[in-house]
Amino acid sequence: MTTTLAVVLLIYFAMVLGIALYSHARTRTEVDFLAAGRSIGPVVGGAVLAATQISAGTVVGTLGRHYLTGVSWWWIWLGVWAGWLCSAFFVAPQLRRFGALTVPDYVGARFGSERVRAMAALLIIVSNCIYLVAQFQASGEIARAVFGVPPLAAILVVVASTALYSMLGGVRSSSYIEFVQALIMVVGLAVAIPVLLDRIGGIGTSIDFLRSLDPRLLGWYYGPKEIAAFGISFSFAIAVSPYEMTRYYSMRDERTVKQAIAVSIGFQVLIGLSVLALGLFTRVLFPTLPSEDQASSVMAYEVLPPLVSALLLVAMLSAIMSTVNSVLLVTGASVSHDLYGKFVRPDATDRELVRWNRIGILVLSIIPVVFALQRLGNVQAIVVAQTKFVASFFFTPVVIGLNWRRGTAAGAVAAMLGGFLACLLWELTGQKSFARHGIDAVEVGVLTSLVLFFTVSWLTKPVEEGKLRVFFPR
């Protein structure tokens, strides 16, 4: 088993390196590095969006959450897909038409303010660091469950290899690598289901066992208010997720973006259903694990045939790497393009910006490692916390800002800052008594952000018509 895994890992990393070197040879300008020369089509684009979405939060966190709480967590996917549809109709076409390189590019141009751009860049860096903590923690869990090695070793391997291919080839290499990852993931997860059923003895046995173990596993572990709050978090965050939106810029045109989102939802339906089934069947086969975050790696390593097991473990690691890669690209771009290139050296050359991007990627991939080693919560809980912050500070300025011309720079700053702080304060205080009041931090954050955006925008001077023409053609 270990030999098979080692061989599959070697082949996979050789392929990743090959694609990265090939892309490096074709990367000459900042547009090549950050937007793959705007050449990505709908199928590769859709798989890339799915692979970016299907992170450690899904293969480790969501599978673990199904293992622990059962079926009801699946309803969260409806929120995820609602977010994608919102993005497809109200965000992606406008952003692609604008043709920026980064999300703060859009925010700065839409509100005609460099201050807004800087704040967006900083908040993106903070929220991305939280997201990276979850990814690194997941890789540590896999390493501990499969190889019995300390989490730090696995985290460092993931950081080093991902930072390498992010720095070498930019968005082009990551797009092709993620396409392959998405395919491996779908095949690996789908093949795992009949194997688990063969071990257990069938669906009927599993249902009877789970119902007797804890009736909530097949019913409602979470109440409707909790499901709604989680759904809002994912929906609003996905609609404006900076690392997903950056992918739109690499696609050929607006039509390609919409097609890619449809392809991506198809991939996600398959993966979501597989993850639900595997979480439940793993609970039947191993009812007591030390942590729900180990469910996916224990399932892959202990139950599956050697080759499928190796492929699925590689797919899980690669899902983590692809998300880390996407997040690092966005974070690096925030450092080089939005902060260094706009505030430190506005006359910086393309070569200099790419260098600063790579420095940003390197530095910002190390900070979350420290937090990942502290195990601040389980993987899914960290992902949920990050989505709450993104939804609270970014949903209003992006979605409302793209569709309401009266929004102003002061309104956007107030919305981002107010939404972020309201969510943070509620998370640190009111969240503890959710069962009593039923109000989640994301609801408080988004509502605060909306109120501030409309109020402050009405009270301040509108953005000049000339600056709005690209976003509101008529």
Next chain:
Amino acid sequence: MIFAAVELRSAAIDVTLSADRATIVATYRFAGPGLAPEFVLIRLPAQRIAGLAANEGRTTEATGLVRITARPDSAGAVVIRYEVRGTLDRIPLPVPSIATARGARTIEIRLEGLAPTVDLDDAFPRLKAEANHAVAVLANVPSVIRLPEPGRWSLIRTIDRLVIALVAAASLLWFVQFRRTRAPAA
């Protein structure tokens, strides 16, 4: 249940197979204060559990499982004995509510009486043949042992071969597509 403060130190599960029954003796060693482990034993179709006994144990039957509560002895050990009769393609195992420490592979399952012609690759958990028995070592207690059956069509081998074929076909397709897009226009 999952984040219990106490832990399962080790388990030694001996399964002896004969023509019409499987006899199981499972010994669990726990550590930590206030131990009150509960075990669940999955109920499988066409099988009957007989002679279930544990240290000062009590059993409760539900549709899909049997719950066993037992008091560990002074050394923190619980021994559970029972027989499985009926269809013996799978053997249910009692899974304690207390988990092992992360990553520690201290669960040992020993199987005696397997037909010598069976393919161990088809078993769950992964078994290794030793002198006159087969052994599996894991980090967590599984609820079921899937026994290999002589002459049975191998799901595991079929899936592994299917995956190899799929990867080969996908690589070939990729290569053809790559050559087509790189070929100069006529």
